[in-house]
Amino acid sequence: MSVVIWTDGRLHAPTDRILTGVDHGVTVGDGVFETCAVYGGRAFALTRHLRRLERSAAGLGLPAPDEDVVREAVAAVLGAAPDAGRLRLTFTGGPGPLGSHRDAPDAQRPTLVALAGPATRAATSRAVRVPWVRNERSATAGLKTTSYAENVVALAEAHRRGADEALLANTVGMLCEGTGSNVVVERDGELVTPPLSSGCLAGITRELLLEWGADAGLPVREAAADELPYDVLDDVLAGRAQLALTGSIRNVSPVSALDEQDVVPGPLSRAAAELFQARALDDLDP
Template identity: 55%
Template sequence: MTGVDVLWAGGWLRDPAEPVLRGDDAGFATGLGVFETCAVVGGRAFALTRHLHRLAASLAALGLPPVDLDEVRAAVAAVLDAGGDGLGRLRVTVSPGAPGGHARPSLVVTGGPAPVRGAPHVVRSPWVRNERSPLAGHKSTSYAADALALAAAVRVGGNEALLADTRGALCEGTGSNVFVERDGELLTPGLATGCLPGVTRALVLAWSAEAGLPVREAGPDELPWTVVEDARQGRVGLALTGSLRGVVGVEVVEGVAVPVGPLTAEVARRFRARAADDLDP
């Protein structure tokens, strides 16, 4: 093991280059599966319990067989132990397994270094999130649309793409939730837009409420897609939240430098402090 690239599948640690899924596994053949990604902090997976609860909920919502969460925790522990200090991210992937009435779900846990990103730079995607899709709100392995949207943003210098829903409301990024700082408040799109119920998003809402900060979920018409142009013009601020990003203020919108709002900066500071005190909130 290199300490920075670790894979667990089928009950034990394996060479990361080793094939671990059958060709007829539904996760490979159709993209039917779910995953969770955690930051690794001090050798532990941050907010693992919340991630596993969401994993189980997504499996149930999509009609997929449940996975043994004790087995997942054991696999996570093995990967963290083998990876050592080099690990910065951990991913748990579950698919239904091969066809057949007695098939067991396929469970794969991987660990690697944390991604290296520059200043948060968002680009509007020409594609939308379908809030009526059965996959909306779940971390599905059917991830090609997000990968293509992100690739398009990267080609023009960005490192995240923002998506609207089909009704013209701001929804989310390809791998992050989005917040808008406007008129002294920090607002995030509601789940009805099809955005992911992000773990970091939920913690920001809860911890900000405890601190008495004006951070809340937006109403149905409060964050139209045009708010991204307002951000590019400097009239509002944007922030991104995610398991690997934490809470970060957007610094560039489609090539235009924009300021990070004071409330965003305060929420980010408080999130870092709370997260450091409790790695499994």
């Protein structure tokens, strides 16, 4: 299927020219975004994604998106693409200076783009470690911004090595996240995910897994600040631990290969994947 795009109040084809060359999201990456899975023409966990879009915009210093307009855009693209598997919302600073500074607040005209398109989901994931790190003290740590060049480089390295995700440490050597996923380590009879203080994104799937896991009696929790050093991944290669990734399209995905070595997904990781899929289909806007 082709991608359906909405901006400036109407639908567009993928070949339409819809952004000005001086949009601040284009010139300096001054923007935020959200990606939602789509089931049966409805965006999954849309309300939670809109709350995070608003938080990311505030953290970047952008005005709050108009939720009514965003929901209108969502309805338009999903109405035009009922078989879509993915929804993306992008909100930028709009036309602005060529430098990093912005126009005065009363002169800003933010850009909202919504698009719906295909998505694929694999039962398991293949990950590799890469030499670059997340800066947990960055001004944009924890914000879902359009400044994704670091992720592009890291993911290209993962693909070169036959994987679909790259795993990053932070500046103090703790396990942080993937380029587009949160990480869950299975060991000692529980599932543990790095804390937000590590610099990782507050993933919606991560958040729901913590909530739904607790409801179902699944032993899943957020780690203490120094509990998951990056070399915990050595334990995965040695069979002393297992790994899963979470994300809006992959949901909960047990890892079946790390650093080009096959590994066996753990039973709790598989149970978490099954639990999440069942709960997601039961409630599309939890």
